[in-house]
Amino acid sequence: MSLAQPESTTPAPRGAATDPRLLTPFRIGSLELKSRVIPAPMCNVSDRPFRGLNRSAGAHLVTTQMVSCEGLVRHDRKTWDLLDIAGEDAPVAVQLLGSSPEVLAEAARIIVDQGAALVDFNMGCPARNVTGNACGSALMKEPELVARIVRSIRAAISVPFTVKMRAGWDGEDFSALSLAKICESEGAEAVCLHARTRAQGYSGQADWSLIAAMRAELKVPVIGNGDVVSPAHAVRMFRETGCDAVMIGRGLIGNPWLFRACETAMADYLAGRITHEDQVPDDDMVVVEEDGVARPMRVPFYMREVTLRERLDLVLKHTRLMVEAKGERRGVLEMRKHSQHYIRGIRGCKALREQLMKIETEADIVRLMEEYRVFLATE
Numbered sequence: 057m058s059l060a061q062p063e064s065t066t067p068a069p070r071g072a073a074t075d076p077r078l079l080t081p082f083r084i085g086s087l088e089l090k091s092r093v094i095p096a097p098m099c100n101v102s103d104r105p106f107r108g109l110n111r112s113a114g115a116h117l118v119t120t121q122m123v124s125c126e127g128l129v130r131h132d133r134k135t136w137d138l139l140d141i142a143g144e145d146a147p148v149a150v151q152l153l154g155s156s157p158e159v160l161a162e163a164a165r166i167i168v169d170q171g172a173a174l175v176d177f178n179m180g181c182p183a184r185n186v187t188g189n190a191c192g193s194a195l196m197k198e199p200e201l202v203a204r205i206v207r208s209i210r211a212a213i214s215v216p217f218t219v220k221m222r223a224g225w226d227g228e229d230f231s232a233l234s235l236a237k238i239c240e241s242e243g244a245e246a247v248c249l250h251a252r253t254r255a256q257g258y259s260g261q262a263d264w265s266l267i268a269a270m271r272a273e274l275k276v277p278v279i280g281n282g283d284v285v286s287p288a289h290a291v292r293m294f295r296e297t298g299c300d301a302v303m304i305g306r307g308l309i310g311n312p313w314l315f316r317a318c319e320t321a322m323a324d325y326l327a328g329r330i331t332h333e334d335q336v337p338d339d340d341m342v343v344v345e346e347d348g349v350a351r352p353m354r355v356p357f358y359m360r361e362v363t364l365r366e367r368l369d370l371v372l373k374h375t376r377l378m379v380e381a382k383g384e385r386r387g388v389l390e391m392r393k394h395s396q397h398y399i400r401g402i403r404g405c406k407a408l409r410e411q412l413m414k415i416e417t418e419a420d421i422v423r424l425m426e427e428y429r430v431f432l433a434t435e
């Protein structure tokens with residue numbers, strides 16, 4: 057399956073209901089988006105190479121990781137390195153982190169000057185060093201400050217403006233609903249909900265009923281987020297919550313094919329070709345042998361059409377993008393980690409994984425991929 061797989065051509069059953077979301081373009085403010093699947097902002101992941109890969113996989117809106125507003129206005133070099141969007145295909149969203157309405161407004165103006173097509177505000181980060189500075193999800197306890205922040209950013213920029221939040225701070229506190237209404241009334245043009253509280257971190261399950269509740273309360277688009285790792289999940293979130301778009305984070309790491317598979321399944325659902333996620337094909341169970349030990353492993357159905365060559369080529373493409381964006385030394389070092397995701401479950405992956413952890417140069421990785429191809433051909 058190529059990254060640019062066309063949408064399904066299966067005809068809709070007679071009498072199939074047409075979902076209203078099929079009839080209306082998906083808009084965030086003045087920005088009309090071609091896709092209802094959006095890659096999530098992720099620290100140390102959503103860099104320029106990753107955004108490029110997401111775009112090749114079909115994403116329309118891509119986003120940076122969170123960027124500190126204080127760092128931007130103080131011209132801190134490391135913070136500005138994260139704002140590497142100059143000359144990138146539009147639209148790119150930039151996510152801001154901070155808690156001062158004035159500094160956030162100034163930072164919002166800076167990122168729009170740099171080319172951001174959309175400004176997103178982080179109200180969900182649970183990390184202690186962030187919440188300890190009263191930023192990220194700590195703001196979920198400060199509705200008045202949130203109102204001032206949203207008003208201040210809104211007044212500073214004219215591009216679309218969104219807020220990404222968690223379900224609440226802890227326990228049974230699902231303050232997201234009331235905060236989302238505040239954000240909407242102060243000018244946010246969409247809200248994204250990662251349906252876990254700050255206290256949950258990444259444990260347990262995201263509570264999608266909160267996304268449905270938010271959809272019912274707001275007029276602006278609601279983007280559902282949390283635990284979508286398969287096309288069936290994307291359809292279920294879409295069906296159960298009525299959300300306008302689905303945001304995917306961890307599932308896309310090392311697996312850009314998930315993007316198009318989710319889009320295709322959601323398009324089938326919207327057009328009435330399928331009415332339930334149960335109609336999305338099942339994963340395959342394959343047996344992977346490592347050091348003489350055989351173990352079963354789930355392989356997503358859409359990977360049936362992805363050749364090993366395509367996976368190895370993607371390692372090379374990602375490496376090239378990393379070297380272009382960050383220079384050879386840093387790019388290759390960071391690729392040690394990324395490359396592990398692409399080779400999961402392939403024959404001889406243990407030995408390959410170990411060798412990938414030692415790569416020093418782009419040439420090393422090119423050679424390694426070539427040797428691996430020869431190994432497969434001669435096995």
Ligand SMILES: Cc1cc2nc3c(=O)[nH]c(=O)nc-3n(C[C@H](O)[C@H](O)[C@H](O)COP(=O)(O)O)c2cc1C
Nearest residue numbers: 096097098099121122220250282283284304305306
């Ligand atoms: C490595 C990593 C880094 C993240 N960094 C950010 C970030 O910078 N800003 C943000 O709003 N959320 C961040 N998140 C949260 C994701 O955007 C997303 O809300 C969360 O992972 C749930 O979605 P998922 O289940 O599809 O992964 C991060 C998550 C991960 C795993």
